[in-house]
Amino acid sequence: MVIEAICEVEMRYSFLVLILALFAAPVFAGAAEGGEQFLRTHCASCHDLNGPAPQTIRQLWKRDAPDLFYAGNKYRREWLVEWLQKPVRIRPAGVNYLRHINSTPPKDQKKKAGRQYDVLWGEVLKPLKHVRLDRKKAEMVADVLMSMVPNYALTANEKLDTSKKVTLDDGEVLIDKVHGCLSCHQIEPGYGGYTGAELYTAGKRLQPAYMLSYIRHPKQWDPKIWMPGYPKMPEEDLQKIVNYLILLAKEDFNASN
Amino acid sequence: MHPINLILMGFFFLGFTCSLHAEEAYLNYKTYCMQCHGMHGKGDGVNVPAMNVLPRDHSDNKYMMTRTNTEIYKAIKFGGPAVNKSVKMPAWEDTFTEEEIQQLVGHIRTLCCEQELVRGVNFR
Numbered sequence: 001m002v003i004e005a006i007c008e009v010e011m012r013y014s015f016l017v018l019i020l021a022l023f024a025a026p027v028f029a030g031a032a033e034g035g036e037q038f039l040r041t042h043c044a045s046c047h048d049l050n051g052p053a054p055q056t057i058r059q060l061w062k063r064d065a066p067d068l069f070y071a072g073n074k075y076r077r078e079w080l081v082e083w084l085q086k087p088v089r090i091r092p093a094g095v096n097y098l099r100h101i102n103s104t105p106p107k108d109q110k111k112k113a114g115r116q117y118d119v120l121w122g123e124v125l126k127p128l129k130h131v132r133l134d135r136k137k138a139e140m141v142a143d144v145l146m147s148m149v150p151n152y153a154l155t156a157n158e159k160l161d162t163s164k165k166v167t168l169d170d171g172e173v174l175i176d177k178v179h180g181c182l183s184c185h186q187i188e189p190g191y192g193g194y195t196g197a198e199l200y201t202a203g204k205r206l207q208p209a210y211m212l213s214y215i216r217h218p219k220q221w222d223p224k225i226w227m228p229g230y231p232k233m234p235e236e237d238l239q240k241i242v243n244y245l246i247l248l249a250k251e252d253f254n255a256s257n
Numbered sequence: 258m259h260p261i262n263l264i265l266m267g268f269f270f271l272g273f274t275c276s277l278h279a280e281e282a283y284l285n286y287k288t289y290c291m292q293c294h295g296m297h298g299k300g301d302g303v304n305v306p307a308m309n310v311l312p313r314d315h316s317d318n319k320y321m322m323t324r325t326n327t328e329i330y331k332a333i334k335f336g337g338p339a340v341n342k343s344v345k346m347p348a349w350e351d352t353f354t355e356e357e358i359q360q361l362v363g364h365i366r367t368l369c370c371e372q373e374l375v376r377g378v379n380f381r
Contacts, residue, residue, distance in 0.1 A: 060288070117302065118291075219351050
């Protein structure tokens, strides 16, 4: 009887503590942690912040947003700060294109030489839905993202050779005719394939070392990603392509429209 | 156990393993090949309108019957240039294992040449 009574009191007490903890915890944590806390509460529901990248196709199909656990190896900080204030879509077919391609579309399908093709549909046809941050918060989140560098070993030995100069025309030949990147990637808005990330912003979005490493061995970053690796690409071509992407990103693509 | 039961069980496991392999190749095809060769392998993928060389229509029985399994295998593993085709077909060497490529060849044969498969044609 006595023991039961004690138990009851204890339970009530623990319940109280629990309630207190629930209310008090976010306040304290928010004040102390800032950017990291923001990432955990606002980003973790879609983005993977802990890794590892999907290991099977079925896991890959469940991915909602780009993995951020190696963000510090991948992005340029200036770009992150800018993008977080003004988020736009980077991959025309979405991060998970299996959700956005339709094979039996209605009449509005694209035609080329009288043939019909699969089309994009659903969410990717609307503007991107993403949290929009003010400058102060964006810088705070970018700082935290840039500190996440688990794949340092992959980029450590990559170095951009800026002496491999390339013109816009030569670069386009490399991208289109020599290595065929244009089938999936766009080098200006609306020119190129849909399933890859846009290349005309890659130069300001990504670190050169990341581009060098990723083009050669994308599977080291993301084991099941649909980009094929180019381990046999000549070193000179690779350097030229990355130099071209950096040059391309300096173009103003909003000038004409 | 009665011998007939054993035989039936054998058939069951045979069927089971076959369907498992077919699904893996199907998943691979739907994930990687579909971007250009289309959901049903008709060479009508979502990327095609922007391309200057059209991807192969895998349901084109007439053309696909002129290709050997070795050629299809090479095209997947080493890319288009390995079989005198376009660079638009990249090498998938680092994406698929040996076994997965062989299963994909089999999957492509089911898309193009189901009747010949049933008849037992040797694709070499």
